Amino acid sequence: MSALTGFYTILFYFATFILVAGVAYRIYEYSRTPAPLKIPTTPAPTTQSGVVVRMAREVVLFESLFKSNKWIWVFGWMFHVGLLLVLLRHVRYFQEPVWFWVNIVQPFGMYASFAMVIGLAGLWARRFLVDRVRYISTPSDHLMLALLIAIGLSGMMMTFVAHTDIIALKAFALGLVVFDWHPLPADPVLLVHLGLVALLMIIFPVSKLLHAPGIFFSPTRNQVDNPRERRHVAPWAAALDKD
Template sequence: MGALVSLVAVAVLALLAVTAVASDNLRLVFGAVIPGVAFAVFLVGVVARVTRWARAPVPFRIPTTAGQQKSLPWIKNSELDNPSGTLGVVGRMFLEVLFFRSLFRNTKVELITDKEKVNYIGTKYLWAAAMAFHWSMLIVVFRHFRFFVEPVPRVVEIIQSLDGFFQVGVPVIYATSVLLIVSLGYLLLRRLADAKVKYISLPTDYFALYLLLGIAISGFLMRHLEKVDIVNVKAAIAGWASFQLVAPEGVGALYFIHVFLVSVLFVYFPFSKLLHAPGVFLSPTRNLANNNRAKRHVNPWNPPIVGHTYAEWEEEFHDKLVASGFVLDKE
């Protein structure tokens, strides 16, 4: 049900964008005003949420530990799985952010009913699909700099020519565009086909996937079917940067679908689970070293402890203690 609701929501959004071709005013709204406002919401939203996280107090060290802690010199510790210092934290974060190391260790539970046994099997499909999706999206977005920057940076041109290395189709089909669509397709099918994953999936899980798929497919079709005029697109995009509203000319429905779905993504991003991208850097389970035993950490807002020493106690009950024959420390 959640999957269907999200599919309908994204389809309605796409249809809404198609109306943009009808008039000059709508072209201006969908092609310039909405993307500009959406980008502003994205920037302010992400900065606000990240600032809020950054200001949250972290009184205790709670790093996830998955290996031997540093202790006695003759016990071999695992610096990447249980970092004792900043270098280990940086190493672990680097592998996590760029290669999803913890997902690489993903396991699947399997029930062998006839033997009454539970099996935990390592499975790499999710990891492979997540890597393919995130990396190809990064490269696709990076390639988009050719629309935003003039002259096009050399590094963007190099990545572009490597991406189109196979020289298939006119215009050339980029490997990462295909990989992006295929990996998103897998991530969606996984939620729909696996009963356990389907059970825990929320409408928002599907919404993000349909939205990204909508963006990727409309972009792909725009390049290969509609054959959009990049010069016109650049004029509209340059308008966003200089706060001038320029309606894109010579583009069709697919362009408006693409840009409107990207605008929805921009607005949705700061308030959704997609914010895990900056969030991983602020996660105390990942960004802290486990030096709990080597160093004493005191909670900074502990109230001052007002103690009551033995001497003070004796002083307070002095008469009563003397009357009961108690031998006092202080005569």
């Protein structure tokens, strides 16, 4: 095994471990922190199934963002849907034979990368053009967008401009899954692409990307509006009732 292959192999195991363990730890933290009071933003669903529908509309359609600002919604939704299709397309590199729906996604996934990058560019432009958003932007906000755009563009380079050795790449990726390691093609664009993806995976659990698991734990969105019918008491608060 070459040093290069060895480095990327270890890097991806490390990045996957950090991503999975880090996000799992965050979810554990959020779930064990009690919500002592009923604070759904009303009008809110009065049933649990209603909450599932509300959450689905938020996660799939970005409903609150749509109410708020159409520009952010357009760019944000384009980016996220583009990213989803691109990610689904990438499933093909980790399996043989390839599931049939992954084949169906393939062409959409290729062109979704444009939506993804255009969405990101729009969001980045707002950080310069809108004085309010410029005021709240931190260096990490800019770097996060730069990172995502660089991942998108480097990927598109290999899809549309200069193909990498996809057969060898797939052997490398499959090898990671089954612990039967294969050499990684030494294509500079590929190395940049994979390096940035690993970086994204590593910073995920300590960055604002936590909005992804976070929304599911947001009490204003995931609580049922039934405080008069059900007594809701957090464990630390229940102790007060015994005094």
